[in-house]
Amino acid sequence: MEAVQKSLEQVAKRAPGLHSNSASAKAAATTPSVHDSIDRLIAQVEAAKAALSASSSSSAPNPAVLVAELKSSVESAQKSILDRQKEFHAALSKSTKALDKKFPIPIDGVADPALFSSPEAQTALERVIFNHLQRNGDWSTSYKFAAEAKLPLSPETEALYVQLHNVVAAMARGDLRPAIAWAETERAWLQSRKSGLEFALHRSQFIRIAAGAILPDSDDALTNRDPDGENVEMMSASIDQLHPASTMTNTAVAAAGSALAPPQTNKERALAYGREHFKPFCASHLPEIARLYTLLTFLPDFIPAPAYGPEGLDSVPVEHLLPTVLPIYRPLLDANLVHAPLLEPLFKLEFCARNRIPKDAPLSIGVEVGAGGALNKIIKVKAVMKERGNEWSQADELPIEIPLPTKLRFHSIFACPVSKEQGTEQNPPMMLACGHVLCLETLNRLAKGNGRFKCPYCPTESYLHQAIRVYF
Ligand SMILES: [Zn+2]
Structure with a gap:
């Protein structure tokens, strides 16, 4: 594709x-x-x-x-x-x-044209397309499409997609604050599913500070926290505050606190960030936190150059730092492993799970599966079946099994190798003593009431009462 x-x-x-x-x-x-x-x-x-x-x-x-x-x-x-x-x-x-x-081949005859002829099916198809457009942030196209297809707009769903887009776009710019804010409000839920998202976000911040970035919510900005991320104003504001500091009395300087502290080095900033943000993760991520602090010992101590931030958050150069760092700690400086390329899919996954929206747009999955080879295979099999004189009925079943990549497998379904039936609650998959799995009805049929039978796949004799249920 x-x-x-x-x-x-x-x-x-x-x-x-x-x-x-x-x-x-x-x-x-x-x-x-x-x-x-x-x-x-x-x-x-x-x-x-x-x-x-x-x-x-x-x-x-x-x-x-x-x-x-x-x-x-x-x-x-x-x-x-x-x-x-x-x-x-x-x-x-x-x-x-x-x-x-x-x-390459026309697909007439592969799909049943009646599939999309009913008004319900038509609406369902249109909804999927509309969903796809909103999912991809094509707002104006989606409104036009909704108006033409007479689809109702859902402000709640749209707000979710807008939030998703905004957070991901900020992340791509190197601004993790919206993502961190979301993760903080959802901390209990994220922890309940053992998600590493929030820690991974803070880890990315920590590493960038350690590498010399000035983040929008770093110490310079802490006293002037601004949700719009106007870091330039924040910087100038904190510099302005420095001037009266020289004329203040000592007590006034002490009272004014850390905003007046002299500029910190990259390591001091990173340590301060770690102290402030890693506490909730001490129980779950202690070895990783230790690794991050150890990384600091390899890095040179310097005053971060304002030129790095806030625009160039993700482009903080690390090449010059690599030679000083032991090889086992170098992955921590690899942007692909710790920054946006890792964080973006992770955030999408958790955000979609939290809001019960599919991780990927259904339309793109459908197209990916179809264009990824499934359609061509079905067309080929159909031609072969026709040559041999039997037609594929286009019933609910596919003429052949289509192997899919792991990321496109959503629900594991057990099909009994003997009866070819799908496992259900009434007819669940059962594992025999030899390790082969059949469904319950097949077992009962094989046992024929006396409870003892030979496994159809190996020479082992099995007893019905030995079989245990398998959950997928
Ligand atoms: Zn067996």
């Missing part, structure tokens, strides 16, 4: 007017977006109009020259717009090709 995703991203990138082709200002000037070209043209026309009407007769510009200039501007804008459109269409046709490559 990545190839398709990539080509679609290219299409979005080249959508006329939406984006400039390149991030650099120089390239943007030579290849302006459609909107830019038109805006520039309008400005030129307005300027020409103003020049013609405002100027006195003596200094009036030659209308013929003005028109000639405008004409050449229109032509160059037209050319630029056409170029952008050409690029867009090239990307579009590439993405169509990528899609065709992924789905």
Whole structure:
């Protein structure tokens, strides 16, 4: 699916007017977006109009020259717009090709067209699409879709998705405060399921402070805690407070507290952070906390440079620190293992579980399974079955078993290897003395009332009363 995703991203990138082709200002000037070209043209026309009407007769510009200039501007804008459109269409046709490559065979006849013909099924399908759009944060598309499909909006669900998006976006920027705030309010629930989320968040903060980052909620900011994270203001506020400090009496300085303390080193800041935040985890994560404090002993002591924060939270360089750290502690400086790449999925998992929303959007799972090979396999099997003269009835069963990757296995279901029936509460899976598992009805059938029988899979003799129930 990545190839398709990539080509679609290219299409979005080249959508006329939406984006400039390149991030650099120089390239943007030579290849302006459609909107830019038109805006520039309008400005030129307005300027020409103003020049013609405002100027006195003596200094009036030659209308013929003005028109000639405008004409050449229109032509160059037209050319630029056409170029952008050409690029867009090239990307579009590439993405169509990528899609065709992924789905080479028409799928008519594989799915029962009646499946989506009833109004209920149609609504269910539309709900899944709507859910997917909101899930991905495509708010305006989702509202439009809901209006066209006449779906009711659910402010509660939407608020959850908004919260999820905001926290994850902040996390990607390196600001863990919203995630930590959520984890703190849900601490009891998280602990009840032995989640490591809250500790992992604080660990990430601790490591970044130790590596020299100034976090928005670090000591500088503690006295000026601001939920919007305007760290620049916080910094200047704390610097302002420093000036009157020099004229204060000693008692006043002592009373003013830590806000007036001299700048701390990275290690002192990290220690202070650990002291403040690791306490609730001493029982559950003591070895890990010890590891973090030990990491500090390897790091050089320095005054953190303000240049690192707050924007560059995740880009605090650690390469220069690596040689000083023993190899077994180096994973603690690996961003993939301790920062956003680890924290984001962990947060999503816990947030979704807490709010009882699916971890992944159902539509993307459906597409991933189908496009991941299942559809092609079914089409192939269907063709083979047709050749041999028996049709797949498209009943509730698939014609073959489709192996799925572990992350796409949600509920383990036991199917009896003898009767092929699925295990239920009335007919549960039972393990024999030899370790083979059959369902209860099959066992009863084999035992035929006398309680003794031979396992169908090995030569062992078993007794009915020896069999124990297996839970999945
Ligand atoms: Zn056996």
